[in-house]
């Protein structure tokens with residue numbers, strides 16, 4: 001038995017922290033702000049990581065990766081999320097779009113799409129959810145109709161993160177007469193295709209996070225289909241399982257808990273006992289979430305069906321996110337109402353609280369994850 | 383035993399509700415965030431509702447009316463400090479402020495405030511600049527005291543009474559907001575169809591709604607009880623008032639989370655009412671103190687004054 005991620009992973013972590021310290025401003029809170037400089041920071045940082053061979057640490061060498069272990073990949077996720085994801089929206093391409101193209105794409109799709117992802121030069125978005133297809137994703141109604149040797153896509157997506165920033169979208173549409181899971185097909189669609197309109201949605205998360213995407217007879221070629229026509233559900237399941245472990249929310253929780261304690265110590269104070277007790281409990285919860293996430297990584301590495309372990313980890317991690325967000329607010333008292341560089345930890349705590357409220361909805365709600373875990377307990381197929 | 387509000391107060395609540403809806407309900411809060419000067423409209427509306435004659439310290443009937451006005455204000459996230467505005471000292475509205483600085487929601491709406499700290503010190507204070515303008519504190523302002531805060535040994539017993547009333551009325555505001563949150567979640571899940579049926583057809587959703595509704599019902603009992611205690615035993619009501627405040631903060635955490643969750647992603651969007659309610663209620667949940675610090679205050683108050691408002695404590699002599 002050994003819980004050590006290994007020397008290589010530790011060295012990788014140290015290297016990433018050095019790079020972040022050197023390249024990312026201290027008050028950086030992610031790419032999704034009103035300040036375009038933040039997106040530029042992430043674009044520069046992705047290019048740098050790519051040059052350093054760190055962007056696609058765990059991708060196989062044949063696709064431009066370093067062939068690293070899943071633990072290297074885990075360390076990258078942790079350090080990135082802990083530091084407000086300095087890869088910006090590109091994490092999505094790296095975490096699951098690239099791997100999905102490796103698994104389901106044609107040689108031509110791999111040649112075309114994997115190098116820009118590996119070089120850190122392209123932003124992807126995920127067009128799954130629709131107004132009437134949220135938790136019930138199989139109810140999606142966006143339709144692709146054959147047109148010449150290609151397709152025309154018509155429908156609407158919603159909640160599409162970073163759609164306004166993205167150059168490409170992995171879009172779930174419906175082909176043929178099939179219902180529910182049958183007929184769902186994945187398309188790789190350029191966001192500048194004619195007929196696509198992106199409308200941002202104002203939310204408590206801040207700009208860029210949520211958008212509507214309208215598809216008005218968008219023409220795409222035969223090469224846009226990812227995987228089999230009608231075989232989209234398998235791609236979605238795999239994508240979501242990757243996504244659910246792909247965001248190491250526990251790492252930001254742990255970093256914020258520890259930074260706040262440091263800050264208090266520097267100011268010559270400490271947590272009052274009643275909050276200190278909760279702080280220690282929260283750290284323990286974060287550790288549990290981290291270990292469950294590691295368990296999900298192991299399950300994925302073993303090649304088994306990833307759903308239940310990924311969902312279990314996701315439940316623990318997102319609950320942790322909200323628990324820690326509220327505890328940090330209790331520690332700050334009314335200072336929690338401040339935002340921006342002048343606020344506690346340069347606004348990181350306020351930002352975390354708002355974003356944490358979405359954690360139990362994004363990538364499938366907490367309740368949907370519970371259903372997946374329960375199905376697994378009962379020995380039923382997902 | 384007759385734990386109900388006087389008929390007049392209930393009717394007054396209905397009038398206030400119609401008045402707030404006539405200016406758009408929660409939509410008015412959205413407007414105020416975009417243009418804080420639009421709060422003048424709310425101020426006019428409250429004057430026409432007779433807010434100037436609602437000092438809860440006057441008699442039980444005005445106290446009940448003030449409480450329901452606060453509740454109705456909470457239901458629409460009214461962009462106005464109603465609890466502070468009904469509690470006047472020398473003509474100034476009252477605010478309870480945190481221990482280390484003078485911070486007041488809507489602090490810019492009045493020329494000057496009578497501010498009370500948890501340790502008993504008080505002073506007149508004025509807003510020093512614009513509101514924070516943040517997503518979680520759009521109207522929160524910092525104030526400066528005109529003179530040094532009156533020291534503790536000169537604490538005015540009238541301030542202790544003010545504090546009790548302020549905490550009680552702000553509890554009613556939170557109650558109103560949470561009651562509305564449950565209503566919004568119920569309406570949303572009844573309308574929203576997933577897996578071929580309304581979400582309310584799923585038992586888990588019903589359980590969540592039921593738990594939230596029970597939490598709000600419990601809070602309402604406590605709010606009524608605190609109101610009664612301030613009437614019949616004002617000198618011994620501090621633990622009852624703090625119990626209301628403490629419980630309101632605990633229930634708010636749970637109810638806002640559950641009801642926003644039931645909205646799915648739409649619950650995070652500013653065009654959906656629950657999002658405005660969650661954001662605009664944050665100052666009430668953090669000022670003058672959050673749930674954990676309030677619970678600690680409650681412990682001290684129980685140690686000092688006991689908790690046997692309904693049930694005698696202690697051993698048989």
Ligand SMILES: Cc1cc2nc3c(=O)[nH]c(=O)nc-3n(C[C@H](O)[C@H](O)[C@H](O)COP(=O)(O)OP(=O)(O)OC[C@H]3O[C@@H](n4cnc5c(N)ncnc54)[C@H](O)[C@@H]3O)c2cc1C
Pocket residue numbers: 125126127128129130133134135136158159160161162205209358361362363364365366367368574576577581584586587643644645646647648650
């Ligand atoms: C920050 C954020 C980013 C997102 N990014 C993207 C993106 O990039 N691309 C994309 O495609 N989507 C994205 N989404 C959408 C996300 O996948 C959906 O919001 C999610 O699947 C839930 O769907 P919904 O919002 O329609 O909620 P609903 O499905 O309407 O659910 C509402 C509530 O009902 C509950 N519920 C639903 N069905 C049941 C049931 N059978 N039993 C019990 N309870 C139930 C839910 O758990 C929830 O609490 C994002 C969402 C968020 C919050």
